[in-house]
Amino acid sequence: MKKTMVMALVILLCGFAGPVLAQDKQIKAGFVYVGPVGDAGWTYAHDLGRLEMEKLPFVEPSTYIESVPEGAESARVINGLVRRGHNLILTTSFGYMDATIDVAKRNKDVIFMHCSGYKTAENVGTYFGRMYEPRYLSGIIAGKMTTKNIIGYVAAFPIPEVIRGINAFTLGVRSVNPEAQVRVVWTQTWFDPGVERDAADSLLDVGADVLAMHQDAPATLQAAEARGAYVIGYNSDMRHFAPNAFLTAPVWNWGALYTQLAEAVHNGTWKSEQIWWGVKDGLVGLADIHAKVPDDVKALVQERTAAIVAGTLHPFTGPLKDRDGHQVLGAGETMSDGEMLSMNFFVEGVQGTLSK
Missing domain, CATH: 3.40.50.2300 (Response regulator)
Known part of the structure; x- marks a missing residue:
């Protein structure tokens, strides 16, 4: 599925002249x-x-x-x-x-x-x-809502798209809660509710009180709902699967x-x-934030959303280190599209392997 841009270097306009197009064309x-x-x-x-x-x-x-x-x-x-x-x-x-x-x-x-x-x-x-932009914003909410400082992330495949999302989420988390850790479990599938549910339960078993996900089914939400944890969804507003657990979701x-x-x-x-x-x-963007999230947290998310739109905030701006302490970006440096599209490292605060 969305093994995005493993080999892509940068988003560029292509110089093709394109097919000959008629105006007022009916679309099928x-x-x-x-x-x-x-x-x-x-x-x-x-x-x-x-x-x-x-x-x-x-x-x-x-x-x-x-x-x-x-x-x-x-x-x-x-x-x-x-x-x-x-x-x-x-x-x-x-x-x-x-x-x-x-x-x-x-x-x-x-x-x-x-x-x-x-x-x-x-x-x-x-x-x-x-999607890394709303991932970062949802991380702010997760970082504010955890009490155990253990946040679980049910992830599909260790490819740049997913790694980029995990890192952006973690940067959002740690921008408001530097003590929190994001623990990653790989499912090796985009859509397998049973495998996804097992992965979510394994994170809850080690103490995660907030879950996030890069999956195509609502199983992570259902696990959080059943176990009394919070959850950040993905893809669409899935709150009806977890009315008590759902906080928000990065959505398309x-x-x-x-x-x-x-x-x-x-x-x-x-x-x-x-x-x-x-x-x-x-x-x-983000799905509507649940009423249980405090107003000051909602205000912070709104403030940072506005900064992203204005171009004054980019989640991948230095100083930025990987989880081994190596500098990735210096102070004030912003990661290029090519670097984001080929991302293959975890930032500080992520626990989990990068291998399949």
Whole structure:
């Protein structure tokens, strides 16, 4: 899935001229999903964006195909969407990257957008979000709400996207609570509720009183609810799975991007580029913060959100050390996109292995 940008070096606009685009073009969009729409997480959030796109008057009823395996099988599915006349195809998982590029080479009149990858072509662009920004903000809440200073993090795979999220979250935690530790357990899966629940329970067993997650199911929330802990969700607002435990969640608003993409294709202004939007652009943000979080904490989160939007706060600004005490950034230095996209270290305060 979203093995984002393991080899990408920097988000750059690509110099492709792009396919010849007609103005006032009707859009027939096709979406390829790695999980089920009912996962309440990653795929569910994408599908909300698809439905938002469909509200545009020039967008025809769209098609989605769910639970498509990454790899060779995805090429068959993408080809099928082309044969059925879709002129905008969105592939929403990292593992679809090579298949997307291959199919695009043979179908230059179709526009393809690939989520979280780094390969582009004249009719292929990429897109993702700066999820590290709301991760940092959610860490502030976790750091303020823990009483044991043990925060658990149920994580999928040790890849830059996930590592970046863990680090941003931990920097948020320790900006308000330098004594807190973030303990990481890897599940090696994006969507397996049973494995996710076991990982969450293992963190609760060692004393974590707040959990966070990079998973596509609500099992971590359900574990926290059952054990009387707090939880930070992910992907979408899953509070109904844990009404007492839920604090907030870093969430996606894919509709903000999908509507703009459809408009660009419709107007004939689409171009191949690599999109990496943040809180300022409305693609990522925090779900409503629960009433149990104190007002002063909410105010602090609002203040730092405004600073991120204004460009005066960047979570990865020095001085910054890795957990072994080695300096990563000097005072006032800000990490580049390329460095963030290839992140392979833990910051101070993270406990866990970086290996699979």
